[in-house]
Amino acid sequence: MRTTMVWCCLFALLLCSPVTMALSDEEIAAFGSRGIVEHNSGATGKMSLTRNGSSLVIHSNGIPDTKTGEFPGLNPYTIKVQRYEYKIPTVPSISTRQIGRASCRERV
Numbered sequence: 001m002r003t004t005m006v007w008c009c010l011f012a013l014l015l016c017s018p019v020t021m022a023l024s025d026e027e028i029a030a031f032g033s034r035g036i037v038e039h040n041s042g043a044t045g046k047m048s049l050t051r052n053g054s055s056l057v058i059h060s061n062g063i064p065d066t067k068t069g070e071f072p073g074l075n076p077y078t079i080k081v082q083r084y085e086y087k088i089p090t091v092p093s094i095s096t097r098q099i100g101r102a103s104c105r106e107r108v
Helices: 001-016 025-030 101-107
Strands: 047-052 057-061 082-091
Touching: 025 047
Parallel strands: none
Antiparallel strands: 047 057, 057 082
């Protein structure tokens, strides 16, 4: 949940601001996971933010880095390691191409 909130704040900061804002190297280094093991799956939540040329890149395995609830009995919705990568341009530009919602999901 915390990782999701970090992503939302980062997207809002970078994409919705009318003024160009930049994150310093120290601010980028502050983003990351805390290495907490999710007790239902035994996996460790991981998230990183790096600068790659003219983009900020977010990598995550989708495992929360906070405690999750207990799931008694058989749970059909187990938490599984996934691979997420989001690239955010540091100098955004207005696109001339319109992308529908389905297309955005397919590109991620």
